[in-house]
Amino acid sequence: MSQTTAFIEAGKRTVAIESQAVSALQARIDQQFVKACEIILACQGRVIVTGMGKSGHIGGKMAATFASTGTPAFFVHPGEASHGDLGMVTKNDVVIAISNSGSSAEVLTLIPLFKRMQINIISMTGNPNSPLAQAADVNLDISIKEEACPLDLAPTSSTTVTLVMGDALAVALLEARGFTKEEFAFSHPGGALGRRLLIRASDLMHSGTELPKVSPDSLLSSALVEMTRTGFGMTTIVDSNDQLIGVFTDGDLRRNVDQGINLATATMAQVMNKKPKAIKASLLAAEALNVMEQRKITALVVEDDNNHPVGLLHMHDILRAGIV
Known part of the structure; x- marks a missing residue:
């Protein structure tokens, strides 16, 4: 043998x-x-x-x-x-x-x-x-x-x-x-398990002046300036009550260019995505990442209970936090 x-x-x-x-x-x-x-x-x-x-x-x-x-x-x-x-x-x-x-x-x-x-x-x-x-x-x-x-x-x-x-x-x-998972996480705060089970969207989201916002009657050119200012490749569209009614992304821009839309006169109401995906601030960051992967997007709007956008969570923020 x-x-x-x-x-x-x-x-x-x-x-x-x-x-x-x-x-x-x-x-x-x-x-x-x-x-x-x-x-x-x-x-x-x-x-x-x-x-x-x-x-x-x-x-x-x-x-x-x-x-x-x-x-x-x-x-x-x-x-x-x-x-x-x-x-x-x-x-x-x-x-x-x-x-x-x-x-x-x-x-x-x-x-x-x-x-x-x-x-x-x-x-x-x-x-x-x-x-x-x-x-x-x-x-x-x-x-x-x-x-x-x-x-x-x-x-x-x-x-x-x-x-x-x-x-x-x-x-x-x-x-x-x-x-519960949350109780387990509290005894494992230093590892990947703790990060996945403890970190929520509110801990990582960009808020305040970092959150891009434009109105539905804003020109596309103005929206592009706002997107450039914040650097997330997207902007939220809110009505007069500051309620979320749409989003506009780099992908939406490319699609509208392909369709021959007039970039100089188009407004957000004409080109925005009227069915934006938004999450609550209490959602676990790991769950938010799953949503991004399923929808093939890189950012999510975070809103409060009154449909007001309060933040923006980007995939890069989640990855930097070690949540994989």
């Missing part, structure tokens, strides 16, 4: 073993899972996740997922907890203790202390008869038939199953809380 073939076979075997282990979790989303969700949902404090070794690494990710989806949580290393970090835990918290064997000494050392504080303990173990599982209020079964490691030593399938069980909890709780 060539080395290339051996690599491929090992990779495929690993994926198959871990996939089977994850599939077996379906039957374990049962009343114990429901009870764990109810305990966390009723928690007045935070979810404290703890685990040793590879379980600890998975626990750290689990806590991060909880925290970003509406369930306040953080990871506490069991070794550090025994040397002062236990002070971060309060009686209002809930503990998720992870140990595949259910016998990790560092984790078991903490159990009597949690019990003394009358904290609910949710264990995640591969052995329901283990000391940790027996001590917990709820035990979630993360047992596996085999590790993907051919030596059956390195945590592989077991850590994958633990991670998926944690995700299952997080998603179930997210839905139970009615967690």
Whole structure:
């Protein structure tokens, strides 16, 4: 067997073993899972996740997922907890203790202390008869038939199953809380997710004197001067009550030239687009970008509830803001 073939076979075997282990979790989303969700949902404090070794690494990710989806949580290393970090835990918290064997000494050392504080303990173990599982209020079964490691030593399938069980909890709780996109964005303000979910048209639009405006009886030549002044390749047309009644763009100019319109005498009422697309200032910039792409335009008029144009949002502004 060539080395290339051996690599491929090992990779495929690993994926198959871990996939089977994850599939077996379906039957374990049962009343114990429901009870764990109810305990966390009723928690007045935070979810404290703890685990040793590879379980600890998975626990750290689990806590991060909880925290970003509406369930306040953080990871506490069991070794550090025994040397002062236990002070971060309060009686209002809930503990998720992870140990595949259910016998990790560092984790078991903490159990009597949690019990003394009358904290609910949710264990995640591969052995329901283990000391940790027996001590917990709820035990979630993360047992596996085999590790993907051919030596059956390195945590592989077991850590994958633990991670998926944690995700299952997080998603179930997210839905139970009615967690929204906006709430998710507030915990991710620095990344692309936050920009897409937090930035609205009002944050990026050009307003005041930057907004091009002409009246319907304005000559086309005057409109071109206004378009040149603002540099957006378009202008709004408003009536005597400052209500939006049309727009005129560079594209409209080309079409009218092709039709042989008299550029010297034409008015906006004759050449404007009488069905302009306008958006509200509260619309997400990402949604405004979708509108532009669908209509194949580069700018949108922003109007208030009385149909008064209050701003102009250009595609370049959205792209510069990193919303893609």
